[in-house]
Amino acid sequence: MVHQHQDDYYLAIRQSTQQTDSAPFIEFMLQMIFDAITEAKTSESEGLNAGLSEGLKLSDVDKVILAFIEQGRYMTNAQLAEKCGKSQSTIERRIKFLKGARLITRIGAKKTGYWQVKQ
Known part of the structure; x- marks a missing residue:
């Protein structure tokens, strides 16, 4: 996820360095973690539902x-x-x-x- 948002990642590092405050970088990383969890939960439930629909074979x-x-x-x-x-x-x-x-x-x-x- 960080690689996909590389520009934002470097911007957060620059802002943290300029402000001598790690808050922008921490906020960026927390957002990346939140997005990763949300994406994982969504794809997991979609995969489960698709698997159940496709995998269920009725005799x-x-x-x-x-x-x-x-x-x-x-x-x-x-x-x-x-x-x-x-x-x-x-x-x-x-x-x-x-x-x-x-x-x-x-x-x-x-x-x-x-x-x-x-x-």
Whole structure:
């Protein structure tokens, strides 16, 4: 960052020397540190979001489950298993994955609640 702002860096050194006060140089360096932290946090969150979006691979079963949940949000795991032609334990595993990926969420109680697909 200092290299990118080399002119400002030398200006801060000259001002500090002329004023016999290190404040201009310290202010410059603190601003560089702040900018570096801000840039790192921004690129980190952008990279994480991009990685999650690109790295998340849905199986065909996941896509079918999501489609059935969108059609009938009160669908049980047993009903999903029957409609998908998969075992109930497979459906439970895929539901757990979809919840972990924050693609679906459960609204309400286990017996009386429903699934919501996040957009």
